[in-house]
Amino acid sequence: MAKDDSRLSPPTVLRLSEYLLILEQYIKENKEIISSRELADAYGNNANQVRQDIFHLENSGRLGQGYSTWELAEEIRRTLGLSDIRKVGIVGIGNLGKALATHVPFSDYGMSLAAAFDTAPDIIGKKINNLHVQDFSELADTIKSKDIKIGAICVPAVVAQSVCDTLVENGITGILNYSRIRLKAPKHISIQYQQVICSFMQLSYKVSHD
Amino acid sequence: MAKDDSRLSPPTVLRLSEYLLILEQYIKENKEIISSRELADAYGNNANQVRQDIFHLENSGRLGQGYSTWELAEEIRRTLGLSDIRKVGIVGIGNLGKALATHVPFSDYGMSLAAAFDTAPDIIGKKINNLHVQDFSELADTIKSKDIKIGAICVPAVVAQSVCDTLVENGITGILNYSRIRLKAPKHISIQYQQVICSFMQLSYKVSHD
Known part of the structure; x- marks a missing residue:
C-alpha cells in the first residue's frame, strides 16, 4: 500500500x-x-x-x-499490488502475440496468462506456453468463465476496435493495446498504449540531440 | 525545430x-x-x-x-527530426525481432530498417521485410558499411550486454533494449528501455486502483 x-x-x-x-x-x-x-x-x-x-x-x-x-x-x-493474481488473455497470436505469450514472465509479477485467441485456422489449437490457442469465437465465454481481467490486443489496426468492444462487453477492465489506433472505451476501462514505433521515435530524437 | x-x-x-x-x-x-x-x-x-x-x-x-x-x-x-533518415538494425530475430521487422512502419517515421541479425542457422538467410537475416558475425562490418545508427536488442538477457558492447564498438549511438537487463554503455549512447512486463505492471496497478 x-x-x-x-x-x-x-x-x-x-x-x-x-x-x-x-x-x-x-x-x-x-x-x-x-x-x-x-x-x-x-x-x-x-x-x-x-x-x-x-x-x-x-x-x-x-x-x-x-x-x-x-x-x-x-x-x-x-x-504495485503484484501479489494479487490477475489473469491475462492475449488476442492475436501473430509474431507479437507469440512473443508476449512466450517471453513475458507473467507469473513472476502476480499475473497469469490464462488464454490466447486467434482467428487463423492454422494457429487455433496450437500449443503456446502450455495453452492451446482458442478460436476468437470462444473469447466471450472464456473471459467470463476464467475471470480474465486484462486483455492484450495484438491484432491488426482494422479489427482492434471491435476486439476492444468484445473484451469490454465481457468484463475485461484493463487493456494493453499494441495496435496503432487509439481505442474508444468506457471511462472505467484502463487502457495502456504500447506503440512500438513511439519508442523508436523517442530514440531517434535522443540520438539527434545528444 | x-x-x-x-x-x-x-x-x-x-x-x-x-x-x-x-x-x-x-x-x-x-x-x-x-x-x-x-x-x-x-x-x-x-x-x-x-x-x-x-x-x-x-x-x-x-x-x-x-x-x-x-x-x-x-x-x-x-x-522530432523524423525527416532525417536514420538506419535501424535489429539483433535477434525470434518472435519479437520478427514482429518489429515485420510490423513497425519505420519508413513512415524517418527510419529505415537496414539489417537484421541472428545466430541460429535456421534463421540466417531467411527473408524478412525484404532483408536477408545475416549472421551475427557480419554485424560489425554491416553496421559500419551501412552507417546504421540505431540498434534494437531482441536477444535473451544472458547475451544482451555483449550484443550491446558490440553495437557500441561499431558506432551505434542509440539502442532500443527489449531484454530484461539494464545495459552498461558509455554516456554518449542513448538507451531506450522497452520492458514489456513493466507495461503489464502499470496496467495491473491501474486496474486495481480504478
Whole structure:
C-alpha cells in the first residue's frame, strides 16, 4: 500500500516497476544493499528522483547508507499490488502475440496468462506456453468463465476496435493495446498504449540531440 | 525545430510522438481540425497538458478554435527530426525481432530498417521485410558499411550486454533494449528501455486502483 493510500501517478508507477527489475538484477548478483545514487545510475535518472519515488512507499527498507535490495523490491511489489493474481488473455497470436505469450514472465509479477485467441485456422489449437490457442469465437465465454481481467490486443489496426468492444462487453477492465489506433472505451476501462514505433521515435530524437 | 532550440524532456517527446499517431488517424478520417480538448480526450490527458506540449513547437498550426491536423502533424515530425533518415538494425530475430521487422512502419517515421541479425542457422538467410537475416558475425562490418545508427536488442538477457558492447564498438549511438537487463554503455549512447512486463505492471496497478 502506498502511504496515505494516495494513487500514484502513471510515471511513478512506471519508474517503480523498472526499479523493481533493477533490484531483482542486484538480488540475483547477491548484492544486498543499493544506494539511491546506484539505483539512479542504473535507471538513468538522478538520486533525488529515486528518493522521491521511494518516499511513496510505506517501508523503504532503508539501511544507513542505502536500501535493502530485497526489502525494497518486496515493498514495490506490495505497493504495485503484484501479489494479487490477475489473469491475462492475449488476442492475436501473430509474431507479437507469440512473443508476449512466450517471453513475458507473467507469473513472476502476480499475473497469469490464462488464454490466447486467434482467428487463423492454422494457429487455433496450437500449443503456446502450455495453452492451446482458442478460436476468437470462444473469447466471450472464456473471459467470463476464467475471470480474465486484462486483455492484450495484438491484432491488426482494422479489427482492434471491435476486439476492444468484445473484451469490454465481457468484463475485461484493463487493456494493453499494441495496435496503432487509439481505442474508444468506457471511462472505467484502463487502457495502456504500447506503440512500438513511439519508442523508436523517442530514440531517434535522443540520438539527434545528444 | 523546437522553440529556442531547447531540448525536450523524454515524456514530452513521448507524448508528441503519440499525438502524431492520433493526428494521423484524424487525417485518415479526413478531419481537418482538432481541438486541444479532443486531442487530450484521445490521448487520455487534459487540454492544458496538450497546450503546454504544443507550445514547445515553433508553429502549431493554430486555427481559431483548434489546430490544423495536417500542419500540427508536420510540425511534430519536424520537431522530432523524423525527416532525417536514420538506419535501424535489429539483433535477434525470434518472435519479437520478427514482429518489429515485420510490423513497425519505420519508413513512415524517418527510419529505415537496414539489417537484421541472428545466430541460429535456421534463421540466417531467411527473408524478412525484404532483408536477408545475416549472421551475427557480419554485424560489425554491416553496421559500419551501412552507417546504421540505431540498434534494437531482441536477444535473451544472458547475451544482451555483449550484443550491446558490440553495437557500441561499431558506432551505434542509440539502442532500443527489449531484454530484461539494464545495459552498461558509455554516456554518449542513448538507451531506450522497452520492458514489456513493466507495461503489464502499470496496467495491473491501474486496474486495481480504478
